[in-house]
Amino acid sequence: MNDFTDKNVLVLGGSRGIGAAIVRRLAAGGGQVAFTYAGSQQAAEDLAHETGATPIRTDSADRSELLATVAGRGALDVLVVAAGALVMGDPLGIAADAVDHMIDVNVRAPYHAAIEAARRMNADGRIIVIGSVNGDRMPFAGGAAYALTKSAVQGMVRGLARDLGARGITVNAIQPGPTDSDMNPADGPMAETMHGFMAIKRHARPSEIAELTAYIAGPHAAMITGSMQTIDGGFGA
Template sequence: MAQISNRKTVILGGSRGIGAALVRKFAGAGDRVVFTFAGSADAAAALSAETGAEAIRVDSADRRALTAAIAAQGPIDLLLVNAGTLVMGDPLESDADAIDHMIDVNVRAPYHASVEAARTMPDNGRILIIGSTNGDRMPFAGGGAYAMTKSAIQGMVRGLARDFGPRGITINAIQPGPVDTDMNPAAGPMAETMHGFMAIGRHIHASEIADYAAFLASPSAAMITGSMQTIDGGFGA
């Protein structure tokens, strides 16, 4: 698989879980990596020291702060949007402000970040959004609002692929199933139930998501755009 050397890569939400795996993958490949974090300052500092990537504190829910941070980093060759939040529960009892915050982080932030990055992104650049298999399937009660945000990513990716395609810029969504992270640990209380839905009954490793992201970010994936790349162990099969 061909690689691009000295690529400028920005990862939104990089301090933990899938984001940290992305930072390690792309920094290890020689990219000049900048990643954002919101609240995990210690984890971000440790990851920065480990990988040499630059960590900057940015709240993805703050559109102006987010777009300013991206503009300051441009031109960006590769944008990966991993920052996200999860609100589950009875929709009749859920906190409306928490739902709106989730929409800000999971929907508005990826859209505005992608548009801002594209302003100065060189031709043949790459944009990858970490979505969720729940954009296709929500088998649990209480996940309607979360699934809505992940389905919104699908429409955004399809539409922006048309807008950015004439410049060779691709935009795709990676849709993981259950991934072993702090938010959804492999030994957590829901693990057995989740594995029951899967063809391969285990949590996905964050490094497996990063490996596939590296392929989609490579020249070998130049004709893959506007797509949902699902890695879910057969969760939605």
């Protein structure tokens, strides 16, 4: 188990799904973990009680609110951006406001949070964004806008890795494939179709994504930066 004792950790979007699994994993490793939530107050309170982590109500689509939360945590050792939005469907019928909100959460929020964290982040810090294999591959119709946001994360990670490398700060994306969560349940209507694209024909468990996150956040990953760490059961192979 990677040791995060006394590490100052912030997980954006940590009350449910992959984010909650990451909170559990880093708190179990001894991290001083805070996490944000938007609408899932009861889930956030339950997770805080379970792990000892600190919940902070924050809307990632509100830039000033987001920046205040990041700045308020002081000198971070680890920032994980797990907050995400998903809008799929016929692009001719999707509301423009829904697409813009997804871009706010999936693109603008990770960028601005990373920059704000970097202003005071400790040397050898870690910035990790939960992206998606759909940044590499979109094998079915209806996902253009979502894929756009996840491809944008890739460019951001590559650029910030160079900008922050002199301080030993690494910047990486973790790209899950289908993962069992409220957003994409393992027994959902698209499960069979998604499994058809995969070599390992099941959804990932959030805990599996959290274990990879813990490795990238830990000391053994000091030379991994600007990378897309894909964990997708062969979805994109």
